[in-house]
Amino acid sequence: xxxxxxxxxxxxxxxxxxxxxxxxxxxxxxxxxxxxxxxxxxxxxxxxxxxxxxxxxxxxxxxxxxxxxxxxxxxxxxxxxxxxxxxxxxxxxxxxxxxxxxxxxxxxxxxxxxxxxxxxxxxxxxxxxxxxxxxxxxxxxxxxxxxxxxxxxxxxxxxxxxxxxxxxxxxxxxxxxxxxxxxxxxxxxxxxxxxxxxxxxxxxxxxxxxxxxxxxxxxxxxxxxxxxxxxxxxxxxxxxxxxxxxxxxxxxxxxxxxxxxxxxxxxxxxxxxxxxxxxxxxxxxxxxxxxxxxxxxxxxxxxxxxxxxxxxxxxxxxxxxxxxxxxxxxxxxxxxxxxxxxxxxxxxxxxxxxxxxxxxxxxxxxxxxxxxxxxxxxxxxxxxxxxxxxxxxxxxxxxxxxxxxxxxxxxxxxxxxxxxx
Numbered sequence: 001x002x003x004x005x006x007x008x009x010x011x012x013x014x015x016x017x018x019x020x021x022x023x024x025x026x027x028x029x030x031x032x033x034x035x036x037x038x039x040x041x042x043x044x045x046x047x048x049x050x051x052x053x054x055x056x057x058x059x060x061x062x063x064x065x066x067x068x069x070x071x072x073x074x075x076x077x078x079x080x081x082x083x084x085x086x087x088x089x090x091x092x093x094x095x096x097x098x099x100x101x102x103x104x105x106x107x108x109x110x111x112x113x114x115x116x117x118x119x120x121x122x123x124x125x126x127x128x129x130x131x132x133x134x135x136x137x138x139x140x141x142x143x144x145x146x147x148x149x150x151x152x153x154x155x156x157x158x159x160x161x162x163x164x165x166x167x168x169x170x171x172x173x174x175x176x177x178x179x180x181x182x183x184x185x186x187x188x189x190x191x192x193x194x195x196x197x198x199x200x201x202x203x204x205x206x207x208x209x210x211x212x213x214x215x216x217x218x219x220x221x222x223x224x225x226x227x228x229x230x231x232x233x234x235x236x237x238x239x240x241x242x243x244x245x246x247x248x249x250x251x252x253x254x255x256x257x258x259x260x261x262x263x264x265x266x267x268x269x270x271x272x273x274x275x276x277x278x279x280x281x282x283x284x285x286x287x288x289x290x291x292x293x294x295x296x297x298x299x300x301x302x303x304x305x306x307x308x309x310x311x312x313x314x315x316x317x318x319x320x321x322x323x324x325x326x327x328x329x330x331x332x333x334x335x336x337x338x339x340x341x342x343x344x345x346x347x348x349x350x351x352x353x354x355x356x357x358x359x360x361x362x363x364x365x366x367x368x369x370x371x372x373x374x375x376x377x378x379x380x381x382x383x384x385x386x387x388x389x390x391x392x393x394x395x396x397x398x399x400x401x402x403x404x405x406x407x408x409x410x411x412x413x414x415x416x417x418x419x420x421x
Contacts (some may be wrong), residue, residue, distance in 0.1 A: 008251050010164050010199035018065045019171055025097060026061055026168070027053050031176040031310070036281060041297055043304045048173060048312045051290055055089040055121060057242075057315030058169060059156070062192060063090030065165030066154050067098060075100050078151045082106070082142035084113030084189075084241040086289075086315050087156035092122030102126040103144035103151070107134055109238060111319030134238055136246045157175040158189030158249025167196025173310055174204055181208045182307035185293035185302075187314045188212040188221045188263070189243035191252030197312075198259035209261035211300070213292045214249040216265040225257050239268050239329070241316045242289030242315055266295045270328045271335020275318075287318040288326075332411065333364045335390035339367065339417060341407035342400070350405075358399050362388035380407050 014044045029049045037045035050058035067079060078101035081091045088104045095102035104118060108130045118128055126316045131141040155162055173181060184201065196214045201208040214222055217237025217296045232247035248256075256263070274291040278284040293311035297304070331337035344350040359365070367384025387393060400406035411416045 007254075008160060009255060010160070012194060012200065012203040012340060013231060014160075015167040015171065015196070015200055015398060018061075018161070019168045021068050022061055022064045022165060022168065025054075025064055025093070028172055029053060029229045031173065034282070037294065037297065037311075041301055041304060041309075043306060044179070044308045045297070046177065046310045047294075048169065048171065048310055051284070051286055051316035053311045054252075055086070055093050055117070056317050057086035057089065057287075057290075058166060058193060058312070059083075059086040059090035060093055061090075062156075062159075062162035062165035062196075063087060063154060064094040064097075065168075066159055067091070067094045067100060067160040070152055074152045078102060078149075079154050080105070080142050080149070080151045081154040081156065082135065082139040082144040083116070083156050084138075084244070085110050085317055086242055087154075088114065088118040088128075089121050089317070092118045092126045095125040096121060096123045099157045100125065102154075103129060103142075103145065103149075103272075105129045105131050105138040105145070107132050107138050107238075107241070109133055110241065111317075111322060113319040113321075114317050117317065120252045128270055134236065134242075134246065135244065143405055146161050155249075158251050159191030159192075160251065160336065163192050163196045163199075163251060163255075165196075165318055166193040167200045169193070169312065170197045170200025170204070174200075177308065177310070179308045181310055182211050183211060183261075183304055183309045185211045185213060185296060185311045186310065187243050187289050187292040188248075188256070190215045190245050191248045191256050193314070194221075194260065195249075195252040195255040195314070198255055208239070210259065210376055211296070212256060212260050212263045213296045214263070214265045214269065215240040215243055215288075215292070216267045218246075219265045220245055221248045221253070221256055222263045222265055224248060224253055225260075225263050228257075238267060239270060239325075240288040240292070242317075243292060244289055264296055264299060266292055266299075267333060269329045270298075271295045272330035273333060275326055276330055284313070285318060286313060287314050288313050290318075335393065336395075337366070337384065338387065338393060339378050339382065339384045339410040340400070341371075341410065342383045342405050343393065343407040345404050353403070356398070356407055358403060358405055359385070360387070360396060361393050363392065363396065382410070 034045045044309045082105040121302045132138045140250045274295040364386045
């Protein structure tokens with residue numbers, strides 16, 4: 001992927017120096033072969049388990065490297081950061097370890113598990129401030145506070161020392177892999193890890209292809225590369241919070257633009273399917289951003305066959321309270337969960353008839369709500385139905401129409417869907 005020259009490109013000497021700086025606190029995470037994925041894709045699929053870091057994500061690498069590089073006076077003043085969760089934990093750990101006061105801004109919608117972990121790792125050295133609905137909202141608030149207080153801002157991705165810290169994953173991969181690495185799949189939020197890996201592999205293994213993966217609902221890097229200019233998205237889907245940013249970095253964009261092999265997006269629903277599969281079949285717990293790389297492999301099935309492929313599992317800071325939403329999104333993506341407005345005919349036993357004669361033998365009602373609280377017998381209802389197989393949908397709709405139950409299908413009407421369900 002060709003691009004314009006950049007004023008900054010990480011030197012391999014600086015990345016190696018970062019590896020020395022963070023060595024005492026960062027785990028050398030395993031590089032494990034996935035037998036299941038290797039068989040599925042007829043390739044050697046290796047998982048770089050950054051979810052096993054002590055803060056359960058790779059973000060500790062960049063955060064610790066950045067804070068360690070500050071002067072004595074800067075450390076005494078303290079640091080500020082903004083984060084959707086994982087960078088916050090890395091900064092919190094570094095503050096506690098180095099004895100530096102930190103103020104950490106996080107979006108209000110951040111999963112409680114990430115907030116609690118941040119407070120736990122930071123102890124008395126950090127203060128958590130919840131501000132805004134997105135990372136970008138928190139970032140602006142943190143930046144304003146930083147300018148007023150004179151403290152140092154620790155950027156989650158658009159900082160030289162942060163990028164060089166994340167790049168140390170590449171050094172580990174090259175030492176751990178017994179064979180040359182053909183592909184590295186990496187999740188992209190702001191682009192710090194992707195930019196760092198581009199630098200490491202360009203210097204030490206230039207034939208390795210780096211593939212960046214973003215959520216379909218937050219394609220900030222892909223959009224910027226396609227337009228050829230750093231672009232801020234007006235709206236994003238915040239579900240994959242660890243990789244949902246409206247604008248990638250001024251340092252990271254030109255590096256990724258020039259050196260990524262490809263930049264791809266994956267639907268949030270497919271990511272949710274991957275999360276559930278990893279948990280049920282491999283006993284691996286990942287957060288949504290941590291599943292991005294594996295969720296993208298289907299689109300590269302032909303290209304990676306017979307190759308050595310590394311998927312970076314970036315983090316495992318998932319909140320168990322999100323499980324229901326993850327399952328819901330996975331079922332919707334797989335065309336197994338469907339919502340209807342059902343108009344019950346004005347005849348005795350209509351509801352019983354719907355359950356016995358209209359639903360298929362393997363169909364389950366998972367949501368039922370009358371649109372009116374009074375006169376229920378005359379009111380249409382919003383009904384959610386889970387199917388055993390996607391091909392059962394059309395016969396179900398046909399039975400509903402034939403027997404005058406069908407009112408409307410909601411899945412393909414997002415505005416109405418979000419209002420009613």
